[in-house]
Amino acid sequence: MGHFKMASTLDVNGKALNVNATADTPLLWVLRDELGLTGTKYGCGVAQCGACTVLVDGQAMRSCQLPVGSVGAAKITTIEALGGNHPLQQAWVKHDVPQCGYCQSGQIMSAVALLSTNPKPDDAAITAAMDGNICRCGTYQRIRAAIKDAAGMAPAPAAVTMNATPIAVPAPKA
Numbered sequence: 001m002g003h004f005k006m007a008s009t010l011d012v013n014g015k016a017l018n019v020n021a022t023a024d025t026p027l028l029w030v031l032r033d034e035l036g037l038t039g040t041k042y043g044c045g046v047a048q049c050g051a052c053t054v055l056v057d058g059q060a061m062r063s064c065q066l067p068v069g070s071v072g073a074a075k076i077t078t079i080e081a082l083g084g085n086h087p088l089q090q091a092w093v094k095h096d097v098p099q100c101g102y103c104q105s106g107q108i109m110s111a112v113a114l115l116s117t118n119p120k121p122d123d124a125a126i127t128a129a130m131d132g133n134i135c136r137c138g139t140y141q142r143i144r145a146a147i148k149d150a151a152g153m154a155p156a157p158a159a160v161t162m163n164a165t166p167i168a169v170p171a172p173k174a
Contacts, residue, residue, distance in 0.1 A: 010071060012037070013081035023069025027061075028052045030068045031078060039079035039105045043134075050133030053106035054078050060113040060129075077112075079105035088112060091146035099137035107133050111147050120151055 007020050012035060021030050031037045031054070040063060043051030047062035054063045055077035082089055088111050091097075098104050107130070114121055114129035121129070126147050135143065 006069075008068075010068070010076060011073065012076045013078055014075075019068070021068050024067045025069075026064050027054070027066045027068050027071060027076070028063040031063060031076075037078050037080050041102055041105060043103070043106070048132065048134075049103070050106040050110060051103050053109045053133065055109055055113055058113060058116055060110045077109070079109060082108070082112070086112070087150040088115070088146065091150040095142045095146040095149065097139050097142045097146050099135075099139055103133065103135045103137075107135065107143055111143075111150070114147070115151055120153060121147065 003022055003024075005020050005022055007018060009016050009018055010030070011017075012031070017035055019030050019034050021034060028040060028042060031040050032042070040054055041051040042064060043049035045064050047065040050062065052062050052064040053060050055061070055075075056066070056071065057074045058077075086108075088108050092104065092108060097107075110130055110133050114126065118125050118129075123144070126144055130140075130143065130147075
């Protein structure tokens with residue numbers, strides 16, 4: 001059944017978009033290759049790393065293993081819909097979360113899903129929601145801090161202060 005391309009309409013980021021793909025094509029490839037929405041990344045291809053996470057009717061889903069034919073009329077939200085000024089994106093920058101950046105769209109989309117259902121999550125809820133989102137740079141503590149900050153639960157990062165006493169540098173000898 002899934003080997004013939006079929007025209008269909010997807011609701012992506014609030015827009016009805018026409019696509020022409022086989023029903024078994026992973027949503028990830030329709031988003032990236034057919035619609036040009038490349039913010040969603042390919043990581044592992046087996047729904048284990050989270051780089052391909054998008055929201056489907058508000059729930060975090062791994063698009064690399066989600067056949068486009070199963071999406072139907074669901075509302076799909078990608079990282080592009082956040083526009084760069086979403087509170088989580090701002091918190092990500094504030095807490096220096098991105099290193100290589102590859103996992104960030106999936107991490108942020110999982111965090112968006114979390115905060116939409118649990119606006120003040122505790123550490124256990126954050127851990128559960130972010131489980132399966134792998135950051136090979138290991139910025140998990142920064143991710144947690146950014147989520148808490150976006151939820152209004154964390155103070156601003158503490159400023160680093162230096163000893164205000166000037167260092168006396170001897171004048172060169174003539």
